[in-house]
Amino acid sequence: MYAQGLIGKPGGSVSDETEEFLAAFQARIDAEEKIEPKDAMPAAYRRTLVRQIGQHAHSEIVGMLPEGNWITRAPSLKRKAALLAKVQDEGGHGLYLYAAAETLGVSREEMTEELLDGRAKYSSIFNYPTLSWADIGIIGWLVDGAAIMNQIPLCRCSFGPYARAMIRVCKEESFHQRQGYEIVMTLARGSEAQREMVQDALNRWWWPSLMMFGPHDADSTHSDQSMKWKIKRFTNDDLRQKFIDATVPQAEFLGLSVPDPDLRWNPDKNGGKGGYDHGAIDWDEFWRVVKGHGPMARDRIKARRKAWEDGAWVRDAARAHAKKRAARKAVLAAE
Amino acid sequence: MTETTPLWEVFIRPRNGLAHKHVGSLHAADEVLALQAARDVYTRRGEGSSIWVVPSSAITASDPAAAEELFDPTADKPYRHPTFYDIPDDVGHM
Ligand SMILES: [Fe+2]
Numbered sequence: 001m002y003a004q005g006l007i008g009k010p011g012g013s014v015s016d017e018t019e020e021f022l023a024a025f026q027a028r029i030d031a032e033e034k035i036e037p038k039d040a041m042p043a044a045y046r047r048t049l050v051r052q053i054g055q056h057a058h059s060e061i062v063g064m065l066p067e068g069n070w071i072t073r074a075p076s077l078k079r080k081a082a083l084l085a086k087v088q089d090e091g092g093h094g095l096y097l098y099a100a101a102e103t104l105g106v107s108r109e110e111m112t113e114e115l116l117d118g119r120a121k122y123s124s125i126f127n128y129p130t131l132s133w134a135d136i137g138i139i140g141w142l143v144d145g146a147a148i149m150n151q152i153p154l155c156r157c158s159f160g161p162y163a164r165a166m167i168r169v170c171k172e173e174s175f176h177q178r179q180g181y182e183i184v185m186t187l188a189r190g191s192e193a194q195r196e197m198v199q200d201a202l203n204r205w206w207w208p209s210l211m212m213f214g215p216h217d218a219d220s221t222h223s224d225q226s227m228k229w230k231i232k233r234f235t236n237d238d239l240r241q242k243f244i245d246a247t248v249p250q251a252e253f254l255g256l257s258v259p260d261p262d263l264r265w266n267p268d269k270n271g272g273k274g275g276y277d278h279g280a281i282d283w284d285e286f287w288r289v290v291k292g293h294g295p296m297a298r299d300r301i302k303a304r305r306k307a308w309e310d311g312a313w314v315r316d317a318a319r320a321h322a323k324k325r326a327a328r329k330a331v332l333a334a335e
Numbered sequence: 336m337t338e339t340t341p342l343w344e345v346f347i348r349p350r351n352g353l354a355h356k357h358v359g360s361l362h363a364a365d366e367v368l369a370l371q372a373a374r375d376v377y378t379r380r381g382e383g384s385s386i387w388v389v390p391s392s393a394i395t396a397s398d399p400a401a402a403e404e405l406f407d408p409t410a411d412k413p414y415r416h417p418t419f420y421d422i423p424d425d426v427g428h429m
């Protein structure tokens with residue numbers, strides 16, 4: 001996902017690195033060597049990673065909000081326990097990722113401030129509202145499913161700390177998708193009203209889920225460089241295609257219909273293995289939502305700001321307490 | 336700019352008999368909170384039976400630029416490995 005490459009361009013100026021330095025770095029990448037935080041690296045490589053890992057971390061944290069919205073209204077204790085565990089995992093994912101970004105020289109506080117003042121982006125998917133319980137099932141199935149598609153190749157990303165964080169994340173994601181699909185399955189096999197509710201949720205989340213993979217390859221300008229640096233391993237369109245091919249049969253299994261009248265099996269796709277052709281994606285909507293015009297964008301940032309501001313006294317108190325304890329220890333040691 | 340909270344490196348022993356292994360880092364005001372946070376962030380699925388937290392500032396690391404001078408000399412010392420020495424098969428396992 002939550003960071004299929006960068007949303008927008010990495011900032012910063014053109015570097016003054018020598019051709020030799022850049023070529024030597026590229027040779028390390030081509031040899032599948034991992035780059036570690038203290039290694040010499042091109043400024044643009046560092047910048048791209050700071051932006052991408054930051055966006056990814058923010059997406060995990062903001063992603064807790066649409067689902068957190070349903071914890072108190074989960075229909076059973078089992079569903080509630082699972083949803084709580086999932087949302088807690090997403091918080092953990094955010095923390096692993098912030099820590100990976102910090103190895104590149106940004107602070108957690110800087111990243112948080114960038115999110116709160118709108119300089120940093122997060123995945124467009126979390127700017128949609130969760131209107132019914134069925135949305136929680138659909139999010140686990142589609143949104144976490146799309147995240148897995150994207151995150152598995154990131155486990156082999158050239159930057160060591162990002163790759164290691166992704167390995168932890170991927171281990172935890174599988175339960176997210178399965179609990180979501182189980183919710184969807186329960187509703188799809190339930191009453192007429194439940195079937196309608198889950199079909200409605202699929203109708204609303206299908207296209208935004210496809211947008212999670214980012215713009216088409218032809219319109220994804222810095223994608224080439226990220227591929228060259230092995231930050232990403234597959235193009236946006238490749239991963240989107242994999243996701244569609246994996247997901248459509250799962251919908252058919254439940255008797256749900258994917259809201260795309262142009263969706264067709266094409267036996268010649270994927271080098272003769274077959275795959276689905278799909279209809280046009282509304283990229284105007286994508287950019288509107290990324291730029292914060294989604295129905296929930298203001299709420300999301302408001303909620304994050306409230307959490308940050310309301311938590312300030314806790315952080316201050318913890319630091320004051322730590323100082324007091326350290327001082328007491330020093331006095332005891334001197335005695 | 337807000338005051339920052341110290342960074343800690345987290346090491347987990349998956350089970351007794353194995354060494355503690357670096358798993359990641361986190362921010363916490365002191366060692367008590369760091370241990371608590373490490374438990375929540377890094378051991379949600381029984382990943383560990385013991386946790387170490389170390390202030391990141393206490394770690395001294397070797398310089399990657401010095402990797403060649405530090406580590407390359409070992410490559411030309413094959414006599415440090417058992418296979419360097421020819422012992423007839425008749426002697427048996429050694
Ligand atoms: Fe996640």
Ligand SMILES: [Fe+2]
Binds near residue numbers: 090144147173176
């Ligand atoms: Fe997830």
